[in-house]
Amino acid sequence: xxxxxxxxxxxxxxxxxxxxxxxxxxxxxxxxxxxxxxxxxxxxxxxxxxxxxxxxxxxxxxxxxxxxxxxxxxxxxxxxxxxxxxxxxxxxxxxxxxxxxxxxxxxxxxxxxxxxxxxxxxxxxxxxxxxxxxxxxxxxxxxxxxxxxxxxxxxxxxxxxxxxxxxxxxxxxxxxxxxxxxxxxxxxxxxxxxxxxxxxxxxxxxxxxxxxxxxxxxxxxxxxxxxxxxxxxxxxxxxxxxxxxxxxxxxxxxxxxxxxxxxxxxxxxxxxxxxx
Amino acid sequence: xxxxxxxxxxxxxxxxxxxxxxxxxxxxxxxxxxxxxxxxxxxxxxxxxxxxxxxxxxxxxxxxxxxxxxxxxxxxxxxxxxxxxxxxxxxxxxxxxxxxxxxxxxxxxxxxxxxxxxxxxxxxxxxxxxxxxxxxxxxxxxxxxxxxxxxxxxxxxxxxxxxxxxxxxxxxxxxxxxxxxxxxxxxxxxxxxxxxxxxxxxxxxxxxxxxxxxxxxxxxxxxxxxxxxxxxxxxxxxxxxxxxxxxxxxxxxxxxxxxxxxxxxxxxxxxxxxxxxxxxxxxxxxxxxxxxxxxxxxxxxxxxxxxxxxxxxx
Numbered sequence: 001x002x003x004x005x006x007x008x009x010x011x012x013x014x015x016x017x018x019x020x021x022x023x024x025x026x027x028x029x030x031x032x033x034x035x036x037x038x039x040x041x042x043x044x045x046x047x048x049x050x051x052x053x054x055x056x057x058x059x060x061x062x063x064x065x066x067x068x069x070x071x072x073x074x075x076x077x078x079x080x081x082x083x084x085x086x087x088x089x090x091x092x093x094x095x096x097x098x099x100x101x102x103x104x105x106x107x108x109x110x111x112x113x114x115x116x117x118x119x120x121x122x123x124x125x126x127x128x129x130x131x132x133x134x135x136x137x138x139x140x141x142x143x144x145x146x147x148x149x150x151x152x153x154x155x156x157x158x159x160x161x162x163x164x165x166x167x168x169x170x171x172x173x174x175x176x177x178x179x180x181x182x183x184x185x186x187x188x189x190x191x192x193x194x195x196x197x198x199x200x201x202x203x204x205x206x207x208x209x210x211x212x213x214x215x216x217x218x219x220x221x222x223x224x225x226x227x228x229x230x231x232x233x234x235x236x237x238x239x240x241x242x243x244x245x246x247x248x249x250x251x252x253x254x255x256x257x258x259x260x261x262x263x264x265x266x267x268x269x270x271x272x273x274x275x276x
Numbered sequence: 277x278x279x280x281x282x283x284x285x286x287x288x289x290x291x292x293x294x295x296x297x298x299x300x301x302x303x304x305x306x307x308x309x310x311x312x313x314x315x316x317x318x319x320x321x322x323x324x325x326x327x328x329x330x331x332x333x334x335x336x337x338x339x340x341x342x343x344x345x346x347x348x349x350x351x352x353x354x355x356x357x358x359x360x361x362x363x364x365x366x367x368x369x370x371x372x373x374x375x376x377x378x379x380x381x382x383x384x385x386x387x388x389x390x391x392x393x394x395x396x397x398x399x400x401x402x403x404x405x406x407x408x409x410x411x412x413x414x415x416x417x418x419x420x421x422x423x424x425x426x427x428x429x430x431x432x433x434x435x436x437x438x439x440x441x442x443x444x445x446x447x448x449x450x451x452x453x454x455x456x457x458x459x460x461x462x463x464x465x466x467x468x469x470x471x472x473x474x475x476x477x478x479x480x481x482x483x484x485x486x487x488x489x490x491x492x493x494x495x496x497x498x499x500x501x502x503x504x505x506x507x508x509x510x511x512x513x514x515x516x517x518x519x520x521x522x523x524x525x526x527x528x529x530x531x532x533x534x535x536x537x538x539x540x541x542x543x544x545x546x547x548x549x550x551x552x553x554x555x556x557x558x559x560x561x562x563x564x565x566x567x568x569x570x571x572x573x574x575x576x577x578x579x580x581x582x583x584x585x586x587x588x589x590x
Contacts, residue, residue: 118296232422254417
């Protein structure tokens with residue numbers, strides 16, 4: 001298993017570099033309380049809109065909060081929640097997709113019609129609709145993105161299962177008395193790994209963008225908490241005098257998302273799987 | 277061919293049906309009672325009597341199925357109820373804001389096509405050259421940059437620093453430049469890659485070799501034969517990426533204070549103006565479905581083989 005994944009990296013410079021960058025951001029995110037030099041929400045009006053100094057490497061914002069600390073804590077929301085959305089929609093999608101493909105019949109057609117219904121809406125429009133009904137807030141955003149994203153995993157998984165179901169090794173497993181669940185776990189999940197890794201990598205990029213867009217609209221994170229999209233929004237009010245306030249968080253979003261996109265592309269080439 | 281068109285038309289009926297169901301379900305999964313949301317938005321204190329009266333008025337005391345059928349009946353007549361906030365019919369307000377959004381969307385489609393078609397062709401013809409690398413760079417950049425941030429960067433550069441273009445508003449052509457560029461970049465990113473890969477695929481085909489052997493000029497082979505077929509996936513791509521365009525207008529209208537439907541929708545979200553939210557979500561789905569149908573029909577016109585092969589790969 002480990003060897004198999006090690007082979008993915010061998011000789012693949014793009015995959016190596018991007019994975020290292022992703023790992024770096026995850027470490028920063030997890031260690032935020034220890035790395036960040038200041039409290040990200042501590043207001044100090046005496047030091048507002050200061051330039052870079054030894055104390056505040058990237059200066060302070062309009063409430064005198066340390067920019068660097070806010071950027072570091074912002075990674076927790078932007079990347080952390082994207083990962084959460086990815087994992088939860090993955091789990092729902094794989095379970096629904098496997099069941100749908102494996103059981104077949106009316107269960108399959110019912111679940112697939114549901115997926116098609118959700119896919120009939122442009123993604124973010126439905127997310128905004130759900131957030132609009134439930135009201136603004138990070139949890140609502142999380143829930144809405146999850147409710148919309150799982151369908152893609154479900155579809156891929158279901159199609160894989162349907163094409164695998166008739167193959168000889170599955171029939172052999174069934175004849176030899178394996179239970180449905182162990183067939184799904186032992187034979188089907190290993191086969192859907194690759195397309196799902198590719199989809200998941202690309203999805204991380206989208207999720208980060210979606211979360212930041214919703215925060216920018218004021219629907220995601222609520223002040224005073226730091227999140228990159230919300231920080232850009234706050235920074236725009238000081239665009240004339242302190243453009244760096246909106247430039248730093250934007251650069252971080254761009255860097256993270258571009259890394260995930262390049263990684264996704266490289267992985268899909270490596271595995272030879274088509275993208276969504 | 278006619279039977280194919282007919283089948284394709286019928287196939288959208290269940291999707292529209294599910295879309296109405298999802299739109300309808302939106303209110304009923306809500307933790308907030310629409311009657312209460314109405315009273316809050318209208319600044320009326322929700323006493324039990326007023327609440328009961330409103331619930332009756334909205335038909336919320338009827339069985340779910342009756343409510344659903346009534347909703348469909350109203351939607352078919354383009355009646356989306358009245359806004360909780362202004363008490364005016366939602367559809368009238370939407371009608372006055374639609375032209376601004378449509379204007380923005382059409383200009384962006386035009387601009388992105390004008391940039392991505394030549395760029396995609398050049399990237400395919402001069403594969404792995406500097407122009408291919410530049411187009412790849414633009415694609416990654418366009419797909420990864422948050423749209424609202426791009427909008428503000430453009431405002432910062434062209435309005436604040438250089439003072440060439442206005443920051444916000446609508447009316448003159450100058451107002452259109454920045455929003456159009458902001459909205460187009462992500463589309464350019466997608467279209468360029470699509471066209472490049474489908475051009476490369478077509479250039480491997482035997483008819484190209486044959487044309488070369490016949491001694492046709494490379495340029496006329498590319499533009500007259502290869503492009504004609506290679507453009508077909510691009511048209512599908514345009515239909516499939518309509519969602520990006522639509523959500524893009526929401527963001528861009530917010531950044532540039534563009535008085536369109538997207539801004540109206542965001543305002544409605546903040547005020548929990550449920551009829552407006554429902555109206556936007558439903559119309560977006562309809563637009564999405566209809567455009568995908570149109571794309572299929574355009575493709576059928578360009579490549580009549582589809583009708584015998586079955587539905588194009590979507």
